[in-house]
Amino acid sequence: MLRVGTRPLPSAAAAAGRAAATARRALGTSVPTASGGNGKIGSTTSEAVEEDGDAEEKRWRYYRGVPDRRQELPVYVRDLGKPVLLNPLLNKGTAFLWSERERFHLRGLLPSRMVTMEEQTAKVLEEYREGAWDKAARDPNDEMVQAGLTPDNIRKWEYLKGIQGQNETLFYRVLMDNFAEMASVVYTPTVGWACLNFSRMFRIARGMYFSAKDRGHMVSIAYNWPSQKVDAIVVTDGSRILGLGDLGMNGMGISVGKLDLYVAAAGFHPARVLPCVIDVGTNNKELREDKSYLGLNQERLEGDEYLQVVDEFVAAAKARWPKVLIQFEDFRTEYASKLLERYRYEHLCFNDDIQGTAATALAGIYAGLAATNRPFSDIRHLRFVVCGAGSAGMGVVQWLCKAMEKHGADPDEAAGKFWILDADGLITESRGNSVEKATRRFARKATPPAGEGGGKGDEELADGANVEQVVKKVRPEVLLGLSGAGRIWSSATIEALAEGTDRPLIFPMSNPSHKSECSAEDAAKYAKGRGIFASGSPFEDASYDGKVLPSNQSNNLYVFPGLALGAKLCQSKLVTDGMIMAASEALANANTPEDLAEGRIYPGLSDVRSISVRVAAAVMRQAHAEGMATRENAILAIERDVNAFGDDHDENESEASLERYVMNMMYFPVYTPLAYVPRGVLE
């Protein structure tokens, strides 16, 4: 509630008029800086202000441009936390002083950098006059524009986000009902754009911002979040956002985007999901030098110091919401697996890029086999060339191996089916310990370099051979891209692939669109219409010889919403490999024979919730089978389902089915009646 101060309103109004006049006079003139010297208004750095309470006090006056103490009457505020930010008359956004953030329980609700009103004004004017943040979208030479991102996508993104800021029920209803159309706007590729420009277009704070400056305070900061019930958190440290690299605090955009899908695609309640970013600095120098960047202006913390910050974040989240599920998103490879191993046996969590992507890729390969009338067990006979040995690439490779082993391959036989390339080309044993331990298992035998492509004999490829050389030599059935390197598959590479096999599986999975290893059109053209194509970001269907060739989307969006929902509904203790395998298989089985015959290996997104329902139900059954499920109602539903239907879960519309239970538990965006409850009642 807003209370105007003790003075009678007329004199306050007069004071405001004087203040404005003073501010106008002061603009552009030299005034003493906080440190006592002379400088322009707003020249005081945020850091100095945070360190020095006296400087803060002075600057408070300068940036209002009001040297007269009479103008400093406070506005009396009865609210704390989020309601303060949501009140347009009170909100100062990122200009809230550090001490105000403390007093009003705002820590964690805003990015860590504090800016002056003059800086805010300058940003507003820049956007107003030049539309700086979408200027590149009008630049025909921009990579993202060339890959299909248009000012129209951005307009749509802004429009939808505007609705989300005002009316979440409406936003999620529209998104849910039009998911196939809008996924590319709230999610990849447009969300990549939104992350690149996150600070520049920052308006209304969503989610929580934990920074290295919050060390020692994270638990109390977690209590600044207004909701006592949070079912799921998506957290990033912004270190590898899609294929766009280190975007620091701007990575918050991906946590928001992923959780939009939790609600629209899996029926999580919007009030019970929490996007988070852990800001430990950024190694992106360009970003640090960008005056609009709102994250910590320092290099990333590393090693133990970094791990301690993440530990503290996880501990804080668990302290406030003990049963919360945490999805780790877009952590760079160096720490992604390390963090997963650190937490996965203690907390309900998963890493989307490693586990969600792996489950999605395996489902696509299984469905690709089904599309060519082969059983899933044939996976053990396929050969894979994989570009990208990061957390996503290696997560997929290890998962495919696991599936091969499940179908009878021994571990060495399975590992022998992979040729993995990183930025330096084919990985062979000659790399020694310079590659990660998990990757070494897949290193090919080392041969001395000899001419194009390497030496002789069975292992004819030299270390560093390029993808074209490897494909020509290996003749794989599957080409996977998780490199984030853009169009690295040449026409010759795709032609060679298609010469070696009837229906090559072509999976350029890197995001966003301009980072895809090839386009749908090129895949269709150079594989002469015989390939099955699945990319990380959406492409229009292609055509060859008058025939439509479906562009599938192989993106973890098919798995993470349902996996999280299943784990959460049965309140699983952990997310196990078995549960992720169940998600893969449920997704692979979600295609109709007609779709498969046309080369559609992932189900259409128009009814995305039905996909999440299947995935969630499969995850719950598996969680129960492993003794992981703990929520009694869910366990009863699982047992009722198993007793009624055994292993036959297909097309199960019965009231007794687990799918029906899952569906009934989902949030559905409709307007519900509101009841006024006076303070003190029901508290």
Ligand SMILES: NC(=O)C1=CN([C@@H]2O[C@H](COP(=O)(O)OP(=O)(O)OC[C@H]3O[C@@H](n4cnc5c(N)ncnc54)[C@H](O)[C@@H]3O)[C@@H](O)[C@H]2O)C=CC1
């Ligand atoms: N479709 C999906 O659902 C998902 C896609 N991804 C995408 O996967 C990509 C990689 O993610 P991370 O593994 O986390 O990144 P990362 O940066 O850790 O790994 C990239 C890997 O690609 C290698 N690489 C770079 N240039 C290459 C080239 N020209 N040829 C072969 N390899 C090359 C690097 O050496 C490194 O091993 C990103 O673009 C990301 O958007 C990630 C998760 C899910």
Ligand SMILES: CC(=O)C(=O)O
């Ligand atoms: C899709 C996704 O999670 C990624 O590209 O990182």
Ligand SMILES: [Mg+2]
């Ligand atoms: Mg990701």
